[in-house]
Amino acid sequence: MLLPLNDWLPQAPLEPLHLDWLTAAGIEVAILRLDQIDPLISGNKWFKLIEHLHAADQAGADGIISLGGAHSNHLHALAAAGKRFGFNTLGLLRGHPQDTPTVKDLQDFGMQLHWLGYGGYRARHEPGFWQPWQAQYPTLHPVPEGGGGLRGARGCMQLRDQVRERLAGLGWNDYDGWWLACGTGTTLAGLVLAEAGEHPVYGALAVPGDHGVAHQIEAIVGGGEPAYELFDACRGGFAKVDSLLLEFIEETEQASGIPLEPLYTGKALLALKQQIEARRFPQGTRLIFIHTGGLQGRRGFSSKH
Template identity: 35%
Template sequence: MSSLQCWQQLFGQSLSPLTPVHHPALQKHHLSLSIKRDDLLHPSISGNKWRKLKYVLRQAVSDRATGLLSFGGAWSNHLHALAAAGHALGLPTIGMVRGEPEYATNPTLSDARAWGMTLEFVDRQTYRRRHDSDFLADIARRHPGFYLIPEGGSCPLALPGMAELWQTLPPCDELLVPVASGGTLAGLLSARPAGTRITGYAVLKGKEWLSGTICDLFAPAATDNGWQLRLEHHGGGYAKCSATDRQAIAGLSSTLGVPLEPVYSGKAMLGLFRDIEAGFYPPGSRLVFVHTGGLQGARAQISAKRSGQAK
């Protein structure tokens, strides 16, 4: 089977269920909420990672890349998904990992290594250079023929895969989505229906730069009034979540009947319900929340906490 045929087999369908959910707060504030279960898109390449990598990897296949290289932390959903996709496509993968080599045995990176990914660990100072042209040029020289993909897969080619999500959604007043590197929200904005507003729940401290990153990825976002960022619900920063918030997320997961993790969708869902209780959304609003996956990362973090490696 050719690489293009493998790509078509891997990304041929984008079906994930839309699940209406119930919660006393929804009834109290006269709201309806459905969850787009993109966490069920693929067993190993779930959620927004599947959508953001779709056309990036088609370009890599078309360019006859000899391999794929990208960046991420020790519990990176992106690197996990890229390793699985590279394995399926028959392409070698390299992950530039922020952290120490001892993280190689955590569940995320163990899966990645099992799929053939080579891990290169770098310190935090070096990792900050991942956007520098000279640093990327040096990586390209060391790994000739490898297709370089930005952290999180957020780049212009990620946008059309995210835009396709709208084709499977019903009309709604508000589309709600977790936001980290910005590519997911930028892609959704690129095809936003006129009658739907997008609210992004930042899961990291992004007040100073996140809006700019989204506008860099999709320039018309700068003059589009149909979206907003909720910056108050990051819980202290990326991958940080207090014991109280973890308990609240677990309670939401049980009540809604949907698995949630405390880094992306769980943190965003908690922020959503705090906003609902505060009356942020007008009565009668039809809300759709995009579950962007990330459940494997929660598994990895639990393991790290048990071993004392979590940071």
Template identity: 60%
Template sequence: MLPADQTLPSAPLQRLDLPWLIEAGVEVAILRLDLIDPLISGNKWFKLIYHLKAAQTAGAAGLITLGGAHSNHLHALAAAGKRFGFQTVGLLRGHPQQTPTIEDLQAFGMQLHWLGYAGYRARHEADFWLPWRELYPHLHGVPEGGGGLEGALGCAEIVRQGRSQLDAVGWTDYDGWWLASGTGTTLAGLALFEEGVRTIHGAMAVPQGHGVPENVAAIIHKHCRSALARESGVSGDDKAADQNPSRASALLRRCHVLDASRGGFAKTDPHLLAFIDNCELQTGIPLEPLYTGKALLALHDEVRAGRLPGGTRLIFVHTGGLQGKRAI
């Protein structure tokens, strides 16, 4: 499914010199995951790599997953399927519509099924996957957004890439990470590999109540359970979890989420759009209004409110998503 020598592409780390950061003495470097690949862009490669490896190990002929009509996840997976020659199936929220993303999915050869809204809401029900497994027994299922522990594990590489380039921005250390969160998978991945040492700030692109903290906690607990089971030979996930609550709590204490959704997922407003235009003009770095633009505006507001002390050094992850901008 993937060539044996396939490695994750490297993203450059660059200084982000914006006037409001300089004024506050807060230093930010941006890890440009948007530059790693023209199609499998942003955090998607990192979130997909372990799902692809699991599919390969299972001898699957391809992958089946879910998303919306503008989904960056579906776009990256369909592009990967076309590039590496495996089958992809997308289960879509809502009713058939044509968007630039859908046109690309079709061009990449992804097979699409529209589930309606109620059908899509049923995706968390226990028997949701049954008919799809029957229809596509040879395909490996990937959760929405490439999430789950497999999705988070690939994000270790994001931490490694950021750390290995500190000298490029004149740093020897940093205090934490700032990134947009949708499911919280990427945030959880960074937290796993920071091991409780640095803070990870997740600027939520979805409002409170959409399960981001719960999802982050579920991934971290699952990882700590399997780590303990491996280390101690304790068998049985729950037994191990009961014995390892402090490790998970230590990691979770360093995960900070804040609502950056500005009233709802994909909702935009003139202030946000003007802020993005301004930042793009000042830095030359493209942003989009669903994830990266909202995450940067949330950082701006925290800095302006004095909640990040001068001298703080953060790595802002540019998680990509620029393909979705075509429909806005």
């Protein structure tokens, strides 16, 4: 699958985030706008896919098979990349056929879909899950849910270089840490690898604490002195929203002009506000907040709630 992997390295803007609660606490935040790298292949998704696509290329595959839900940002970016760069994509979906804006896009981008039901989808972690799919589609390379694992993390390591290159533009010579939403923890693990202990990485958990995120991160970065910290940000469960969160998102969008979505970036920023109010960070702290994208998923969300 001849890919322009070295030709297309999307660059994300790094902008100061001006919000009254940051100013009041004397804390500076710069936001890395991964939501702006591309109209379709947006957010952290492309970075998590890069190394998987390299591996597929090396294996001589002509496409990718992967998994996700009916609002999946990962499948959306994968299908868009397949369409743009001319490789085949096959999505294994959780649950039973349903029409969401995301599913419609997947079909429009030419992704072939198989619905696994709920039990079938739960089996994705079992050994041998991929065997029948690989037998049926031997030319497709399997990529784990969300583009995770070590390959997913390695693709995110370059985010540190992008930020370092742009610091001078903000008038900063350094920063004190990263703050970002975690689903599988893959993006955070990539930053921990890239930082090699130089700066801490703070993860706002968009999923409940029993989802094994810490375990998945350890599997990628290894044990030893933890160079990261996780904070509960899920507000009662993945994809659960409440009026405080929705009001916070609306106010923040109005004040900053930056679009947020409620599942990841909205929850992550609200958790940061709460930690700052609890004086977790001293005055003068400079943080890099990653906007991990996901705005396409908002469409299905607003029609559901």
